Structure formats: C-alpha cells, structure tokens
Amino acid sequence: MTDQPIGIHHVTAITDDAKRNYQFFTEILGMRLVKKTVNQDDIHTYHTFFADDKGSPGTDVTFFDFPGIPEGVSGTNSISRIGLRVPDDAALDYYLDRFKAHEVKNDGIQILFGKKILPFEEADGQRYQLFSDENNEGVEPGTPWKKGPVPADKAIYGLGPVEITVSYFDEFKRILLDTYGMKVVQEKENIALIETGEGGNGGQVILRRGSGKTSIQGSGQVHHVSFRVKDHEALKQWKDVYDEKGMKHSGLVDRFYFEALYTRVGNILIELSTDGPGFMGDEPYETLGESLSLPPFLEPQRAHIESQITPFDTTRS
Structure with missing residues (x-):
C-alpha cells in the first residue's frame, strides 16, 4: 500500500511585486528567503522561496511573481488561507503586537478547533493565519x-494547516480520505x-464548505498546495x-530542488513533492537567497533570463 503523504511540503501563491513580498516575509514575518530563482514554466518571472533557517521541507511558502497581473478574487473553490506555525501562545501575542506596529491587517487572536490562531493579510489581500504550537x-x-x-x-518555523474552501465539500473530503x-x-x-502522516499543525488541512462566487486566480491568491513524500520511489x-484511479496528472517533474507530481481535484491543484534534494546544494548556507539561482538545465539561458527580470537586492550577509 502507498504511504500517506508525510505532511505539508509547501504552498505556492501569486504576487505582483516580488520586492514588496520579499520585504513583508523577511522584515515583518521573519522568514528566510532560501531561494531566488525563476518560474521553470515561465522563465521570465521570479519564483521565490521563504522558509526556515535551512529551507527544510514543510516550512516554505513560495511565490510566482507576475508583474501587472490582475488582482485575484477571493471566493469558493480555492486554497483560501495559508497556515504558518509559531512555537506557542506567547508567540501569537508577539506577532499581534508586531502586526499593530507594522499596520498589518489582522482579525485578532481567535480559537479554531481548540487551537489559538491569528488570521492576517498581506497588502495585496493574500490571506494567512498563524497557528500556535502550544500542546501540539x-x-x-x-x-x-x-x-x-x-x-x-517567537519566530515562524513551519507551515501550519492549509485552508481549502470548496463547493464540492463531500467529494473533496472523500478523495482526501480514500x-x-x-x-x-x-x-x-x-x-x-x-x-496526514504524523498529523498536528504540520500535517493538517482545514476543509470548508463554500458557496457563492468562485475565486479567480491573480495576485493575492494561492496557486497550489504540495504535500510531502519521502523520495523518488515514493513519488x-x-x-x-x-x-x-484514472486521475490525470503531470507525470514526474524534476524541479532540481525536489521532484514533483501534479494533479487537480476539481479546481484545486495538488502537488506531491519529495523531501530532497533541498535548497542547500547549490548555494552556501551563509548566502542562501542572495543571488539568482538557476537549476543546471536553465544555466545556459542565464544571460537571457537576467535581461528579462527586474533585479532586486536580497543581500543580507
């Protein structure tokens, strides 16, 4: 029998401003940019990865940067919120004060399924919520x-439950289970x-029954969610x-930093990704994310790629 996914691997969202998004994630949320590369399916645009100190699987939020893309529309049949983990309830209090100081829109600390959470938004309307790992x-x-x-x-150190809202709630739940x-x-x-897997905040999905208008992807919306599998053989x-099961899929895709397999469950794009090789193989730890990193199959196009994307400084060392 095929093993369950280990947990959440990453969530990928859409931004219209890579620099603003970088400043929000590093300077306000305190997550590390571990890879500044390009969208392998659209090499004229950035793909940035924000994660923990070493880019561990299960910790990264990634962004496709599409300058000028229309603003997305929130609604049903979407990945409606990205979850992020903090160590305890005191960390939520810390971030609440931090959000007030930086004028980050938030809904205050709440309780969901017995857990303390702090929902908040980025400037473009991208929706998140912090989950306390107290007793997790x-x-x-x-x-x-x-x-x-x-x-x-106090710092964010991983992905928390991913919220998915669909009009086909019962069917989607059945697929997750079966x-x-x-x-x-x-x-x-x-x-x-x-x-899934060992569960807890790093392996959970919050599934909501949606109604009304269907979301439209654009800036401020989530593109897909990925779940972790051990290695190539598992994938x-x-x-x-x-x-x-007759489910259409992408076939195995080598992303260099991990291998991937994509399918759709209705409107929701689900990826399965291997835990390795990871983000530490092509850059020193000290300077992760500071320069444009390209996988070997794109390296011959570096000059062209660099001429097409707008540089922005991510030097911190």
Whole structure:
C-alpha cells in the first residue's frame, strides 16, 4: 500500500511585486528567503522561496511573481488561507503586537478547533493565519531563522494547516480520505479538520464548505498546495496510484530542488513533492537567497533570463 503523504511540503501563491513580498516575509514575518530563482514554466518571472533557517521541507511558502497581473478574487473553490506555525501562545501575542506596529491587517487572536490562531493579510489581500504550537504534537517544525528580525522563541518555523474552501465539500473530503489516506480529526457543520502522516499543525488541512462566487486566480491568491513524500520511489508509487484511479496528472517533474507530481481535484491543484534534494546544494548556507539561482538545465539561458527580470537586492550577509 502507498504511504500517506508525510505532511505539508509547501504552498505556492501569486504576487505582483516580488520586492514588496520579499520585504513583508523577511522584515515583518521573519522568514528566510532560501531561494531566488525563476518560474521553470515561465522563465521570465521570479519564483521565490521563504522558509526556515535551512529551507527544510514543510516550512516554505513560495511565490510566482507576475508583474501587472490582475488582482485575484477571493471566493469558493480555492486554497483560501495559508497556515504558518509559531512555537506557542506567547508567540501569537508577539506577532499581534508586531502586526499593530507594522499596520498589518489582522482579525485578532481567535480559537479554531481548540487551537489559538491569528488570521492576517498581506497588502495585496493574500490571506494567512498563524497557528500556535502550544500542546501540539505531530509533524516536527523546522528551525527559526537564526539571523532574522524575530526572536527565535517567537519566530515562524513551519507551515501550519492549509485552508481549502470548496463547493464540492463531500467529494473533496472523500478523495482526501480514500485516495490520500488522510483521516478526519474533528468535524463540525461545513468544516472539517483532516490530517496526514504524523498529523498536528504540520500535517493538517482545514476543509470548508463554500458557496457563492468562485475565486479567480491573480495576485493575492494561492496557486497550489504540495504535500510531502519521502523520495523518488515514493513519488513513483503515487504516479501509479493516479494511473490506477484514472486521475490525470503531470507525470514526474524534476524541479532540481525536489521532484514533483501534479494533479487537480476539481479546481484545486495538488502537488506531491519529495523531501530532497533541498535548497542547500547549490548555494552556501551563509548566502542562501542572495543571488539568482538557476537549476543546471536553465544555466545556459542565464544571460537571457537576467535581461528579462527586474533585479532586486536580497543581500543580507
């Protein structure tokens, strides 16, 4: 039997301003830019990766930068919020004060499924929520950015539950359970907490029943979610699962930093990604994310790529 996904691998969203987005993630949220590269399917645009201190799987939020792209429209049939983990309730209090100081729109500290959370928004309307790991068990977090602006005992150190809102709630839940082997932890009317692997905040999905207008992708919206698998062999097994179930998919894709496999469940693009090789193989730890990194198959096009993208300074060392 194919193993469940280990947990959340990454979430990829869309921005219309890579520089503003970089400043928000590094200077306000305190996450490290571990890779500044290009969208391998559109090499004229940036793809940035923000993660923990070492770019550990399960910690990164990534962005496709499409300058001038229309603003997205929030609605149903979308990945509606990105979750991020902090160590405890005191860290939520710290970020609440930090958001007030930096005028970050937020909804204050709340309770969801017995967990303290802090929903907030980026300037372009991208929606997030911080989850306190107080009393949390399950998928291990990463390591806080050691040279970041947020104290290590308060800093974001991993991905939290990803919120998905769909009009086809029952069908989507069935696929998460029957195809991916996930399980329901808690369920209320029109909302379910579902987990994979060792579970906890690093391996959970919040599934909401949506209605009304369908979301439209653009800046401020999420592009896809990825779940973790161990290695190449595990990914091959998942390809076989998709084939057996008649699910259309991308085939195995080598992204250099990891291998990937994509499918759609209705409107939701789901990726499975390997834990390795990771982001430490082509740049020194000390200068991760400071220069444009290209996988070997794009390196011959470096001069052309650099002529097409707008430079922005990410030097911190």
